[in-house]
Amino acid sequence: DAGVIQSPRHEVTEMGQEVTLRCKPISGHDYLFWYRQTMMRGLELLIYFNNNVPIDDSGMPEDRFSAKMPNASFSTLKIQPSEPRDSAVYFCASSPTGLHSYNSPLHFGNGTRLTVT
Amino acid sequence: GQQLNQSPQSMFIQEGEDVSMNCTSSSIFNTWLWYKQDPGEGPVLLIALYKAGELTSNGRLTAQFGITRKDSFLNISASIPSDVGIYFCAGQETTNFGNEKLTFGTGTRLTIIP
Numbered sequence: 001d002a003g004v005i006q007s008p009r010h011e012v013t014e015m016g017q018e019v020t021l022r023c024k025p026i027s028g029h030d031y032l033f034w035y036r037q038t039m040m041r042g043l044e045l046l047i048y049f050n051n052n053v054p055i056d057d058s059g060m061p062e063d064r065f066s067a068k069m070p071n072a073s074f075s076t077l078k079i080q081p082s083e084p085r086d087s088a089v090y091f092c093a094s095s096p097t098g099l100h101s102y103n104s105p106l107h108f109g110n111g112t113r114l115t116v117t
Numbered sequence: 118g119q120q121l122n123q124s125p126q127s128m129f130i131q132e133g134e135d136v137s138m139n140c141t142s143s144s145i146f147n148t149w150l151w152y153k154q155d156p157g158e159g160p161v162l163l164i165a166l167y168k169a170g171e172l173t174s175n176g177r178l179t180a181q182f183g184i185t186r187k188d189s190f191l192n193i194s195a196s197i198p199s200d201v202g203i204y205f206c207a208g209q210e211t212t213n214f215g216n217e218k219l220t221f222g223t224g225t226r227l228t229i230i231p
Contacts, residue, residue, distance in 0.1 A: 042221055100207070108159025
């Protein structure tokens with residue numbers, strides 16, 4: 001199992017540009033999560049999906065952020081237009097169920113480090 | 118929303134020393150979890166705690182679920198170089214909509230001084 005795969009690993013863009021982050025969850029996992037990590041705010045949940053359906057997007061900062069999961073093996077997080085304050089590491093994670101435990105742990109990808117200048 | 122206060126924010130220790138960190142919350146969780154993040158990677162689950170008072174070990178790691186359900190601690194005994202990283206607590210609660218929500222602490226960065 002290759003684990004959760006995120007791309008790109010690093011993204012540097014100018015303010016105002018559109019940014020698309022991609023994620024391939026572990027096969028068979030029904031839940032997919034997008035997190036943002038910054039020094040100031042730590043790990044924040046942005047949105048999560050269950051069986052490709054968005055369940056809770058209350059963590060999405062504002063309308064500039066959108067996430068989709070068109071099928072069980074792919075999700076995107078898009079920022080349009082991007083701003084310098086969006087600079088952070090964005091993690092995708094997947095799990096078999098929504099109940100976090102030893103039997104159903106969150107598996108994180110290695111993250112995308114986004115820098116907006 | 119939920120706030121998880123994790124302390125200390127950073128620790129500088131020598132190899133072989135024991136480490137202790139803790140998390141406190143403003144309200145109750147039904148599960149506490151501890152994760153470790155290595156540089157350039159995502160967090161990985163270390164220990165999960167499911168009931169108040171529970172004490173669980175995983176090798177040199179020991180964690181406890183506080184009696185009040187509002188706190189948890191993690192101890193690492195006889196630290197080794199590969200313990201370097203950021204440790205996160207996380208609390209799980211059932212929301213009003215019936216789904217489970219995980220909130221992470223701000224992290225404790227562990228550095229081992231040679």
